[in-house]
Amino acid sequence: GAVVSQHPSRVICKSGTSVKIECRSLDFQATTMFWYRQFPKQSLMLMATSNEGSKATYEQGVEKDKFLINHASLTLSTLTVTSAHPEDSSFYICSARDWKWETQYFGPGTRLLVL
Amino acid sequence: GQQLNQSPQSMFIQEGEDVSMNCTSSSIFNTWLWYKQDPGEGPVLLIALYKAGELTSNGRLTAQFGITRKDSFLNISASIPSDVGIYFCAGQLSGGSNYKLTFGKGTLLTVNP
Numbered sequence: 386g387a388v389v390s391q392h393p394s395r396v397i398c399k400s401g402t403s404v405k406i407e408c409r410s411l412d413f414q415a416t417t418m419f420w421y422r423q424f425p426k427q428s429l430m431l432m433a434t435s436n437e438g439s440k441a442t443y444e445q446g447v448e449k450d451k452f453l454i455n456h457a458s459l460t461l462s463t464l465t466v467t468s469a470h471p472e473d474s475s476f477y478i479c480s481a482r483d484w485k486w487e488t489q490y491f492g493p494g495t496r497l498l499v500l
Numbered sequence: 501g502q503q504l505n506q507s508p509q510s511m512f513i514q515e516g517e518d519v520s521m522n523c524t525s526s527s528i529f530n531t532w533l534w535y536k537q538d539p540g541e542g543p544v545l546l547i548a549l550y551k552a553g554e555l556t557s558n559g560r561l562t563a564q565f566g567i568t569r570k571d572s573f574l575n576i577s578a579s580i581p582s583d584v585g586i587y588f589c590a591g592q593l594s595g596g597s598n599y600k601l602t603f604g605k606g607t608l609l610t611v612n613p
Binding site: 389417427476482492496 | 533535540541542543544545548588590592600601605606
C-alpha cells in the first residue's frame with residue numbers, strides 16, 4: 386500500500402512553455418500533498434503545501450504565479466510550471482500525507498529539462 | 501527555523517559491515533522518519549518513529565527516536581550492495597495544520613562488494 390505516482394516521469398520543453406505535473410495517491414486518500422524540488426546532490430526543498438479544496442500554501446521565495454498548484458480531489462494534486470525557463474530545470478517530487486499514519490509517501494519524481 | 505544536522509555526510513564501507521548514521525535537531529519533533537533515495541527516484545520510507553524513546557526495526561534496519569525528541573539514529577546491519585543510496589532523516593512537528601517535513605542533508609552510503 387501507500388503508493389504515490391507522478392506523471393510524467395521526465396519532460397523536455399522549450400523555454401516559455403508551461404508544463405503540468407500530476408501527483409496521485411493510488412491506494413489512500415490524501416487531504417494534504419506536498420511539492421518539493423531537488424537539485425543534484427542536495428536535499429529536498431519544500432515548495433508548497435497543497436490542501437484538498439483550498440489554496441496552496443507556498444514557502445518563502447516560491448512564486449505562486451509561477452508554480453500553480455491545484456488539489457481538486459483527495460487523490461490528485463497538480464503542479465504547473467508556467468512560462469518555464471532553463472533555471473526551472475530540476476527534479477520535482479511530490480508527497481502525499483497518509484492521515485492515518487501521519488507519514489508522507491513520495492512519488493518517483495519528475496525530471497524537468499527546459500531548453 | 502528548525503534545522504537538522506545529519507551525519508556523516510558520506511560513508512564508504514565493505515559489504516557485511518554495520519552502518520550507523522544520526523540526526524540532531526535544534527528543536528523537538530513529534531515524528532521522525534527515515535527515507536532512502538536511489539538516483540533518479542523519489543525517497544522511499546524506511547522507518548517511521550512516533551514516540552520518544554521508541555526503537556523500531558525493519559529487517560536489517562533499526563532506528564530510534566531520541567528521548568529528548570531532538571535526535572534519531574538509523575543502523576543498518578550486515579550491509580549489502582543494494583544498500584547503496586542516499587539516506588535522509590526527516591522530522592515532523594504534527595498537529596494543527598502543520599505537517600511539513602524538515603529534512604537532513606542526507607548521508608551518501610557506498611558499499612564495496
